[in-house]
Amino acid sequence: MDRDIERTLIPHDRIAKRVKELAMQITADYAPTAAGDLEITIVPIMTGAMIFCGDLIRQIPIPIRIGLIMVSSYPGRSVKSQGSQLLGNRVGDIRGRHVVVLDDILDSGGTLRTVVPALQQMEAASVKSCVLLRKDRPAAHDVHVDYVGFEIPDEFVVGYGLDYNDYYRNIPDIVTLTKDAIARHA
Numbered sequence: 001m002d003r004d005i006e007r008t009l010i011p012h013d014r015i016a017k018r019v020k021e022l023a024m025q026i027t028a029d030y031a032p033t034a035a036g037d038l039e040i041t042i043v044p045i046m047t048g049a050m051i052f053c054g055d056l057i058r059q060i061p062i063p064i065r066i067g068l069i070m071v072s073s074y075p076g077r078s079v080k081s082q083g084s085q086l087l088g089n090r091v092g093d094i095r096g097r098h099v100v101v102l103d104d105i106l107d108s109g110g111t112l113r114t115v116v117p118a119l120q121q122m123e124a125a126s127v128k129s130c131v132l133l134r135k136d137r138p139a140a141h142d143v144h145v146d147y148v149g150f151e152i153p154d155e156f157v158v159g160y161g162l163d164y165n166d167y168y169r170n171i172p173d174i175v176t177l178t179k180d181a182i183a184r185h186a
């Protein structure tokens with residue numbers, strides 16, 4: 001696997017530090033009110049947000065429920081977004097609940113533009129969005145997002161949950177792949 005890595009964009013220790021900051025920000029934003037504790041429902045977009053979600057929620061010390069949502073935008077071997085499609089969800093009844101949807105990366109914006117309205121339609125009390133990475137391209141800045149971990153160049157990246165044809169999610173860092181690796185899985 002190591003020989004497939006072209007360069008490391010964000011090493012795991014920087015990711016850990018930033019995830020902790022995001023968790024503190026979210027915790028502060030959902031602080032208890034006079035009416036009592038707030039609860040949130042975290043909705044990671046599968047499968048890319050899985051690792052991010054695992055690390056983030058363990059640092060948010062407030063009552064949390066998890067819902068899952070499945071979206072396909074980079075099917076299989078594509079390195080360009082093919083348009084977002086909701087494949088299904090295990091969100092449950094979120095009527096009146098505060099939802100924070102998590103994604104690994106904001107690229108064309110198609111995923112958040114599909115998922116956020118779908119959750120609002122399920123009558124959530126509020127829906128905020130959080131992405132670990134945002135690509136430096138105009139489309140990624142055209143869609144509203146509440147929390148962003150890192151701004152990165154407009155390159156195809158893998159690791160820390162992000163995949164190429166479902167591989168490389170287990171790399172601890174955010175990295176780019178060699179041309180050879182991309183060709184080999186194509």
Ligand code: IMP
Binds near residue numbers: 103104106107108
């Ligand atoms: P968007 O819908 O174009 O904003 O893209 C978001 C989704 O596309 C993410 O949930 C990722 O699954 C996938 N994606 C976008 N860019 C990359 C990348 O550089 N590497 C791996 N997956 C990506």
Ligand code: MG
Binds near residue numbers: 045046048049071104
């Ligand atoms: Mg995804």
